[in-house]
Amino acid sequence: MNDEGTVADCLRAHALQRPDATFCTFLAQGGAERITFGELYRRAAAYARVYRRLGIARGDIVLVMLKHTPHLYYSFLGAILAGAIPSFMPFPTPKQRPELFWREHRALFALIEPRLIVSYDEQIAAARAELGDMTIPMLAADDALAADEETSHVEHTGGPDDVVCLQHSSGTTGLKKGVMLTNRAIVGEILAYAERLGLHERDTIASWLPLYHDMGFVACFMTSVVLGTRLIALDPFEWVMRPTMLLDAIERYGAAFAWLPNFAFSHIVNHARGDRRWDLGTLRALVNCSEPCKPRTFERFVERFAASGITAERLGVCYAMAENVFAVTQTAPGHPVRTIAAEAHAFAHGEIVDAHEGASAIALLSCGTPIAGVQVAVRDAAGEPLADRRVGDIHVSGAYRFSGYYRRPELDAERIRDGWYRTGDRGFFDRGELFVTGRTDDMLIVNGRNYYAHEIEAIVGEIPGVVPGRVVAIGIEDERADATVVVAIAECAPDADRAAVAKDVRLRVLEVLGLALHAVATIDPGRLVKTTSGKISRSKNKELYLRGSL
Amino acid sequence: MTEAETLERVRAVMIETFRLRDDVVVTRETTSLDVDGWDSLSHALLIMHVEEAFGTDLPLERTYALANVGELADLIRETLAERESGTR
Known part of the structure; x- marks a missing residue:
């Protein structure tokens, strides 16, 4: 594929030239479903026809908000084949209240005016209840919609410089930004990055990453669409609970590449029981990306998995961002x-x-x-x-x-x-x-996702019992988890029940952002330190908190 | 194992996982909102430690959204009972 091609051209080319080659082995709940490039194209084309019937036109925004299901791929690529502009977005986690989740999206939806949201039944009911007045059409992903049948060719007239999709930045809903990417940018980045890594069509990529994040979206899913690599897709929720399942997948399917945020390396080490070994000999690179990467994390990983074939030469680092499709820099493989x-x-x-x-x-x-x-x-x-x-x-x-x-x-x-x-x-x-x-700003990167301190502080500041405006949110290092965690420090009214306030703060931040605060420190009014310009200082209060002096 | 014994053993695992004080009070109603550091990563660690302590694997799909310690204790007892009766 040359860099004049579009994403749709790549998809069609693989479907025509290698219809029986595996696009993805989809792992969920103990089962494995194989999806070929031929099937991927046919099912995406079926979605494209549904979109056309619904009146979706060229340039319309289609949001895909689905759990771990192959419909993620079909509905997204179907939108591209229909000439629409799809974007993956997170769905509410089990700990988030659906009505709050959807309410938080009002401003974003008013701005981007999606022409369709593809989700699943229970979420569509919750979204309709909250957003009924916005009249956004919603479609439940369904096997019947994406029947795997031989069908006529779906024409797509997009060119290399057309915007083909949006990547929505992670973090607080109200601050999400839709990063516009052209065919030329996506195809070009994937080809250049593959060349740097020595990644080829015959290679296998293992991923547990969600598709609303650029690592899972570009480095894993789109790379397979453009380059024709095989994707082994794990459920992000299952992976968090059983992180060594990534090693199982690498071993079983002979994966050569995987991308992980820094915390994930340590999460796997912490869950690898006893002296269990894996045969990871097919791996050429495990790439650390999207969080500050730490030397100690790599050392621990090599120590634990040396007997499984992991050496320092097989670990890499990538600096990436959605605004550059994905990779900006990459260390030398090997x-x-x-x-x-x-x-x-x-x-x-x-x-x-x-x-x-x-x-x-x-x-x-x-x-x-x-x-x-x-x-x-x-x-x-x-x-x-x-x-x-x-x-x-x-x-x-x-x-x-x-x-x-x-x-x-x-x-x-x-x-x-x-x-x-x-x-x-x-x-x-x-x-x-x-x-x-x-x-340069107050962004906190927690488990590969971005949050802004001022947004967390605004949410905490509205909790009854907290003195308005007298809150700081700080990121600190949890050494055992080898991860950044967030602590909220809130001044409380003298008569407030502090235990109840702390619980309300945790609950509210969890419901709105899906972020579990590591701790909530409730302190007396007037204790937070200000800067010389009169603003509450995050850095000074962090220092005091870590010293136990608040 | 009685419910009280199960809860007490879960409490011991929580003390180790979340580095809590030895005298921490844990009831059926205790949730992640009551415990410093109980997030999605440490929840996974808690489940692994619970599985080691009770010598059984818990059904993965039911471990994501446990509402409180009581539901965790019930799931442990249910899993152990199923194993004993040979249904798992």
Whole structure:
């Protein structure tokens, strides 16, 4: 496939040339369903015809909000074949109240005006009850809709520069941004990234990742559609409960690649019972992505799974974002990822100096070099390029850059200048390799998903008993889980029942965001420390919290 | 195993999993909202530790959305009873 092709062209080409090749082995509840490229195309085409019957036209937004089911693939690709613009979105978790979940979507839906939501029966009932006045058509995913029958060709007239789908950023619903991606950007990124990894049509990718996240969506699902690789798809919910099932899948199906956020490496280590071994000899790379990657995490993983065939050479790091389809940089496959031990004091001042032995150091993992077609710059606040080993703002440009945020011109103006996208990430270059050190804003990355501290604080601030505006949300490291967790610190009214307030805070944040707060600290009024400009300081209060001084 | 014995053993597992104080009170009504650090990742760890402590695998699909400790204790007892009667 060349990079002039569209996603629909790729799908059709695989269906025609290799109809019986496996697109996906779909694992759920102990069973395995094999889906061929021929079947994938036929079922997607069946959805396309349903969409046409429903009056879905070129450029209409179709939201796919489904649990782990092959209808995710059929309904999404069907929308592309119909010329519509699909987007995967999360569905409510078992802990979220459906009515609240759907209510939180009102503003987003009013902005993007979806022409159709594809979901499942119980959610459609809840959505209709909450959003009835918005008259958004809803369709229940159903085997009858996507019958696997030989059918006439579904024409799709889209071209390489048409927007083919939206990737909605993770995090709070109200802040979700629809990242517009063209055929050219998606196909081009996947081909360039595959070349960097040495990933081929005959390879197998194992994934437990949800499709509303760019790793699961692009690196796993779309890569199989474009490149023709085989996908082994696990249920994200089952994986969280039994994380070693990813190793079972790699071993059983001979997978060569998998992508994981940093926390997932440790989650697997923590669940690998006794000295159980797997034969992971087919693996060429387990790629760490979407959270700050930690050297210690890799060390623990290699220690635990060395006898299963895991070596440092088989672990990689990728720096990725939806705004660049997926990969921006990637470490070299077959080589251990380079680590820098940065002297802590200089690091705090934005300079990278190798730490002497015994000195306080920050361990940083390389994210590798830019993939072909991508340019990366590290700049100071004035936009001037910085020298190697100077920490600044990361900007990205190149062939796979997104076409802006859907109906958010004000955000485009804020983030895109002269063809460069300001990522909000901080980092530095060293010998051509990018190292990512943190964020410029208050984004917290929890289990691979993004949340904004100010949004959590706004939710907590509305709980009765909490002093309005007197809340901070901070991210701290939970060493045992090797994950970032969120603590809410709230000043409480003197007469408030603090245990009840803390419970209400947890419940509300869980219901609205699907985020389980690690702890809620309820403190006396006036205890939170302010900055010199009079705002409540997240960093200073975090310091006090960690010292136990609040 | 009685319900009280099951609950007591679950309490011991929770103390280890969530690093709680030895005198923590755990009842059937205790939920994740009452316990620091009980999120989706540590819930998975709790279930694994429970399975080790009771020597049985719990049905995966029923472990996601347990409403409280009481439901967990019931699921454990039900699974053990099924195993004893040979229905699993």
